[in-house]
Amino acid sequence: MATGTEPQPKSGTAPGGGVRDGTRAAIAAAHLRTDRWWLAPAATAAGLLAFVVYSTWRAFANADYYQAPYVSPFYSPCLADNCEPMRSGPNWEIFGSWWGLSPALLILIFPLGFRLTCYYYRKAYYRGFWASPPACAVAEPHKKYTGETRFPLVLQNIHRYFFYAAVPVAGILTYDTVLAFRDEHYEWGHMGLGTLVFLLNIVLIWAYTLSCHSCRHIVGGKLKHFSKHPVRYRMWQWVGKLNARHMLLAWASLVSVALADFYVYLIASGAFDDPRLF
Template sequence: MATGTEPPSLGTGVRGAGRAAIAARHLRTDRWWLAPAATAAGLFLFVVYSTWRAFADSHYYAAPYVSPFYSPCLADNCLTMRQGPNWELFGTWWGISPALLILVFPLGFRMTCYYYRKAYYRSFWASPPACAVAEPHAAYSGETRFPLILQNLHRYFFYAALLVAGILTYDAVLSFRDEDYAWGHMGLGSVIFVVNVALIWAYTLSCHSCRHVVGGRLRHFSKHPVRYRLWGWAGRLNHRHMQLAWASLISVAAADFYVYLLASGAFADPRFF
């Protein structure tokens, strides 16, 4: 006998016996597919570009700039290839691109981000592709099974993202030097690096996990005024999380591409002073 408390079946989908018998997949007449198609195109272009740059293993340092895809450079082959300073935490056994040691953390943070989940769920997996448009899958398990259960690692990738943002901030400070590492100079690359790190911080701090860290699990905000104010700031940033996600994605690719152009000799870095 049914009690009314049984969990819903995961195998019924939108064509289940308990759903309205509507033959049409949806009744929308607008171009609802434009948004998921544009999202898929944007994410696909970034994946192609970042994969090329990650495996290129070259043109990622032009004094005093180091590509955000390769910073910090942890592999020994950074120094042997004369691409600039590195931390040499990995010995000569690591022979492939040093970017693969770094990109796993910011990419893991973005791939598990709540906005990016919505973006690629709708654009690539059609789950669902748009509001009032049914997904084509017969069953739905949510994020309870592999591989989607790995989305729960987002809160841990957040801490790694803070470290990466700190390192990129250090790189932005070091960009105010000339080729001989003398302070007091500013080039176009310095501006690009500062804008990039500002967007990276804004995106990172607008994260839902950040809001939970600073303001979660509190019974009384009145007893924690500092955390309440931080929570409010993070909340205001969170309203622009989607825009910041795209802006920072574009800016980090632009910063890397600028370093590539300088390192490949396409042009010299314009200096303002």
């Protein structure tokens, strides 16, 4: 109920000026939360930072990414002439001998671009690294808020195009997983511990990719009459159920792809031999 004592907006106050401008309620405290609201964004930032450090190290390492029949998901498909000899996984020497850097840098831009522009990851690193906002009911420290309307954040709108690139990458990783059912001599009928690691990873990769908001929109976002498109309606419902778990799948697949790469690194560097299950 208005009492006539509320602070009035300052004349000429620009929209988007933050919560500490003249339109803010007369509350002395910065916020009224008494719980450990900072814990979630801090944990998120720590988890994402750990993956960034690890993936950067592995991307530039240019070594220990292949051990028959496994190839690291960070390096597949291998598109450079300087790839290690591979009979496991796609090895297309599209880039000639002039490419002297790690071949992982040629392919990682697509799955990482897909995750970087993902709706959930935006929320995660906006809050974790930029404090925009740090938590619900906690004001962000920035004086102005422009959202994703200006460069460089306006580029987040290309997320749907990264989705188109992420689907074939997931398909190639599926092919790598099928080839993981061979032994070191490329004979079929093998299953090692690495095979299970690759199976877990590809299931989570597909679940995360298909739970994407862009996928849900592509499947049924423009339909006006679901009754006239029963197949797409069923697919839309299925993707919607996955979408409800998009955050969980985002983290699970992030851990699984790093685990698959680390497993290949361990056996390729000679830390241990891949245990054979049958």
